[in-house]
Amino acid sequence: MSNSSLATGLQNKKGYAFLSLLVLVSLFAWRPLRALSNAVILHEQNSHILLVLPIVLTLLVLDTRGRVICVQWSIVRGLIVLLLALVLAGISTLYEQKLGPSNALSLSILSWVTAWYGLTILFYGTELFRSLTFPLAFLVLLVPIPDFVLSKIIWWLQYGSTVATQSLFVVTGVPVAREGFVLLLPTVDIEVAPECSGIRSTMMLVLTTLVLGRLFLRTARSQCLLFLSVVLIAVIKNALRIFTLSMLAMYVDPTWLEGEFHHRYGGSVFFALAILMIMGVLRLLRRSEQGPPFLTTAATARRDAKAV
Numbered sequence: 535m536s537n538s539s540l541a542t543g544l545q546n547k548k549g550y551a552f553l554s555l556l557v558l559v560s561l562f563a564w565r566p567l568r569a570l571s572n573a574v575i576l577h578e579q580n581s582h583i584l585l586v587l588p589i590v591l592t593l594l595v596l597d598t599r600g601r602v603i604c605v606q607w608s609i610v611r612g613l614i615v616l617l618l619a620l621v622l623a624g625i626s627t628l629y630e631q632k633l634g635p636s637n638a639l640s641l642s643i644l645s646w647v648t649a650w651y652g653l654t655i656l657f658y659g660t661e662l663f664r665s666l667t668f669p670l671a672f673l674v675l676l677v678p679i680p681d682f683v684l685s686k687i688i689w690w691l692q693y694g695s696t697v698a699t700q701s702l703f704v705v706t707g708v709p710v711a712r713e714g715f716v717l718l719l720p721t722v723d724i725e726v727a728p729e730c731s732g733i734r735s736t737m738m739l740v741l742t743t744l745v746l747g748r749l750f751l752r753t754a755r756s757q758c759l760l761f762l763s764v765v766l767i768a769v770i771k772n773a774l775r776i777f778t779l780s781m782l783a784m785y786v787d788p789t790w791l792e793g794e795f796h797h798r799y800g801g802s803v804f805f806a807l808a809i810l811m812i813m814g815v816l817r818l819l820r821r822s823e824q825g826p827p828f829l830t831t832a833a834t835a836r837r838d839a840k841a842v
Contacts, residue, residue: 548657551657552653552654552657552658555653556650556653559646559649559650559653560646563623563642563643563645563646563649565642566626566639566642566643566646567643567646569635569639569642570583570639570643570676570678573636573639573678577678578733578734579678579679579684579733579734579737580678580679581734581737581738582675582734582737582738582740582741583675583676583678585738585741586672586673586675586676586741587676589672589741589745590669590670590672590673593668593669593672593745593748594666594669596749597665597666597668597669598666606658606659606661607656607657607659608655608656608658608659608660609656611655611656611660612652612653612654612655612656612657613652613656614652615648615651615652615655615656616649616652616653616656617652618648618652619645619646619648619649619651619652620645620649621645622641622642622644622645622648623642623645623646625641626638626639626641626642626645627642634681636678636680636681637680637681637682639678640677640678640679640680643676643677643678644674644677646676647673647674647676647677650673651663651670651673654670668748672744675741684733687733687736688728688731688733691731691732691733691736691768691769691772692715692726692727692728692730692731693715694769694772694773695726695730695731695732695769695772695773695776696712696714696715696717696726697712698769698770698772698773699717699724699726699772699773699776699777699780700712700717701773702773702774702777703717703719703777703780708720708781708784715727717780719780719784720784721784722780722783722784722788724776724780726776730772730776731772732768732771732772732775735768735771735772735801735804735805735808736764736768738805739764739767739768739805739808739809739812740761740764742809742812743760743761743763743764743812744761746760746812746813746816747760747761747816750816750820751816751819751820751823752823753823756819756820756822756823759815759819760812760815760816760819763812763815764812767808767811767812767815768808770808770811771804771805771807771808771811772804774804774807775801775804
């Protein structure tokens, strides 16, 4: 057992062996990693994956800066996790046709991430792993969402966006009827298709919320509340976008539904609005962690009295 910083722990012989094995594991996984890169390019719901590794590396640096960490071998536990990674890789390879390409890819990348966990535990022990739980757990976001989970997420986003948009029309006095995911308006019918569910921006909001909660909130309760708020904010953001475009199409020009604002600029505008809403929730949660002003003042007074 020895005490060292994370940087020092990666610069000795043990660290070089650890990094070499990480590279070796990645070389063995070159086929699923290549498929992952294609999935990121071709499918918008996977675009957030590009940001995961940079975020993880940044969080690791922040979480270990100025800290001394006790590191030790944990051979048995590390080998158990590595065996689990091997089993997952075997299942994804042997049952690829039954699972389907997308689900098999998710399982393959999960096995790759699990192998990283196993090597970390093997070389540096469970204490280091526990101290870096959040950034290491963040690696799971490298795994593409399996089809059977993704379809349910998209359905709920569609449903929530449709109902929320209908509510906006009702509140503003616009006659509206709903048939499934289709909103029947006086001069135009709007279908909230799967492509309009906002899955891409929702995943980006999830990443943003997780990082902000980790950096600026102290309690697990506040972090969970911020994370849960992203679901509501994603639905509200999507409903505002559909509502705005529909109103512009009805009362200004029908081409708003197919113009550049809809396809190129609208997403960025409403994503920025969602970020502002998240920042507002974050500010409220930070205030709640500090407590009511009276209690804060009383606690400060007691501390000053003890100091005297």
